Amino acid sequence: MLDVAATASVSVATVSAVVNGTAPVSPELRGRIEDAIAAIGYKRNAIARSLKTGATKTIGLVIADITNPFFTDVVAVIQDVLHRAGYAMMLCCTDEDPEQQEEQISLLLDRMVDGLIIAPAGDDHALERVLKRAGIPTVLIDRINHGIAADAVVLDNQRAVLDAIDYLVGLGHLRIGYISGSHDTSTGLGRLAGYRGALENAGIPYDDALVRIGNFREKDAYHAAMQLLVMPDRPSAIFSANNLMVIGVMKAIRDMGLRCPDDISVSSFDDFPWADVFQPSLTTIAQPVQAIGEHAAQLILERLATRMDRPPRQIVLSGRLMIRSSCRPFYGADRSTVA
Template sequence: MSRITIKDVAELADVSPATVSRVLNHGPTVAEDLRDRVMAAIRQLGYRPNSQARFLRTRATTVLGLIISDITNPFFTSMVRGAEDAASKAGYSVVLANTDEDLDKERRYIEVAAAENMAGVILSPASATRTSIELLLERGVPVVTVDRRLQTAKVDRVGVNNVRAAQEAVIRLVDQGCRRIGFIAGPAEVTTAADRLSGYKHGLRASGLPFSRELVVRGDYRIEGGRAAAATLMRLDPRPDALFVSNNLMTLGAVMTLRDLGLSYPSDIKLAAFDDMSWTLGLSDTMTLISQPTYEIGRQACELLLRRIAGERFPPRHVVLGATLD
């Protein structure tokens, strides 16, 4: 409950608060013995500067916000680690917030980040058009988006080329003999969903296959959505000979549906999906997987953010990393 302030330290060391501050910050202009006395007093009292008070004067914090849509998703977990590693190397800490793809929650956490004057924010926006980051931008808090783009503001973004990756996966399926490829798309508001759908269409065109509306069903990027979407697709007549699912959790759902129907892959139906799924142990061994360099996405996003925080000015940058098909 104690409140040890710079003044207490100053008194004990018999110097002025200004000197204590100098010892802690821009060091050199303080005499050896004073410096020692101050350090001793600090240790003795267990003094820690009040970061709020410090901020009031300096406007500098060392906490980054990482606002993501679903911490359940291993995709994001590895990204968090990449960001944390880059941040701690630079002396910053990362706090996480989970939005659950919920715009209200997202707005609340953006408010928190702004109110706490975080040094910068890495965001995977729940919506390209309805997520608003002006609260941050108008306060000068830099923002970098990961995975998804944002249409409401021009900010840096780190991700992969979703269009191309999706296209390649479709071509791969066609090479395996598929002709009727069902696509489980993501939420309409998310740019990755749109990009992947667009890649799906490109892939069909490139393969000379027709695009059919009925073969596309939207899900919510969660397990349940994938399950329902797959069920819808599998009721079609004739039924698809392949499913292409646009994220990992929905793929789990789709596999559940296939099980329920007694279908196995790849014998009865081929599967392709976005994102790493190695944690499912074998479920994904026999499907085409598009994996993204998630750790690297987090790392680079954080480094970009740190450069913005340091004050570098350059046009909004899109870092596009390679996704791999395997």
Template sequence: MANIQDVAKHAGVSIATVSRVLNGTARVNAEVSARVHAAIEELQYQPSRAARALRANRSTIIGLLISDIQNPFFTTLIRGVEDVAQRNGYSLILCNSDEDPQKEQHYIEVLSAERVAGVIIVPIRENQRTLRLFREREIPVVSVDRRIKDSATDAILVDNKRGAHEAITHLITNGYRRIAIITGPMTTTTGRERLEGYRQALQDAGIAYDPALELCGTFKDDSGRQLAIELLGLQSPIDALFVCNNLMMMGVLDALTARHLRIPDDIAIVGFDEMPWAALSTISLTTVTQPVYELGSTAAMRLFQRMQHPGTFTRQEIVLAPTLQIRSSSRPRMHPASTTVNLTSR
């Protein structure tokens, strides 16, 4: 790959002259400028993005660090971020931590070194001391989907507690009592808040919660499968199961299929996160759906506010409302139903 020295040699000029032509920082003889542009084209020279940003004291790249690129949830979130970035003339660097603290730290260092204009992060832990790298280089940060314990970092979230509360209340109303939950890690606000909503709904209905029915996974499909097997092996059977993300739901459905259990005749199921197949007649899965595109686009818009007016905003937390899509996987025994309940108020 050609560098600026190669261009200068090919054009028969100094490196400083090539730099002046590229940056337009000084007048250059038209014939010399033409030779430099011809050399750039012939050698297919691409100026360093980082060098351009440093020279202009401005980058047109924002970073997006997500926690699991295999999760369809993030496909839609990425689109929301990208659409806003494109409209503002910015490009996106996508990084995937895979719920791994070391990978997350690595990508934080990479984005910081690239001196991106701003960063949107789905943190794998609530406590994020590593964000100091961004703060030291005055790179604005917005967290999305999960909260960070940081007085300066904006957060764009969904009301997880409300969504879980509504899901469990729906199951209780339909006659289910032994309701188990498979949620995510307690180090994430999503995992913890969905458990809180589950417990609150049971308490509101006068049902004592049983610790044996509360299992925490990794938000991965194999975790859902193993925890479902554990719950199905309890001496006192469960009659309903609330699964707190779409990948764990895939594992749960595998476990139920292996046991030849019928939904909802043998066990009722409610998920958190919509899946493309959720409304199919063979499954017809009740889910708490999230406004995922709006999560991404709102996070991006907030980041651009931070970038354009640094230091003029106090920390903001924006919480979006989920929606319970009621389908046949949680229906009452004698009263099948399919309707939509908006959770904008409780």
């Protein structure tokens, strides 16, 4: 910039003025400066700028697992609207581990991101503490964390699962296995609550033996499903609390020599783009990923634009049950064992 100023024989202040359009400058100087910029090939140094202005025009995104299509769908739309607003995005994955999460957030904070969008892992008070100290706009997505007063966009998980289980009950299923997510996430808990609620509504007693924790991971879910499948009176249907886990469930079913939906019905949270071209065609709960991403990005941009602190806003969206062919009516134990 000094070079530009020199070649155009003006002061750096004037160059800055034309580069940023922050002050009026005569057409003549503007011309000289623009020529100089073109001649030198000058590009403003965003680091120096950030140091002075205190804003990096970058926001940090912390999710559990970039390999999970749900997250990537959401990330894609967030990235899109953020980029349109001139913001870059730094992406970190926690692998569902609160320790890694703290480390990653620290990495982002070091680099002075202007804001944070987080799908929190775990529910201890560490995150709360870290965020309070960071003091930058934060929006929680997918999950909310106890005690953190921040903008958030989440799903009505309980309602969504309740509908899905309701559907299974309506099909005649009484023993419904449930592969649960981590119980220290709001999603894990909310979805489980939906399961319990649906059973209660239907007057079916809750059986602890039917719910197994899969930690939102395929591998854990595989073992969890196995435990369900070897039971003498195995469930006639299994619901999986997310997309990764349902793959594990399907593998367990295959490895036990069973077939879906003939021998056992399966349903899960999160939809797949390929769900209706492969068999069994899974009945799932589709999340409005587009809306989630847009709202999240919008919320943070809003906070960033107006530093006013209106009370945190929490946006709750609804899932949609996509009924396909992975669930069959169930008429009782005798027929089911024959299949």
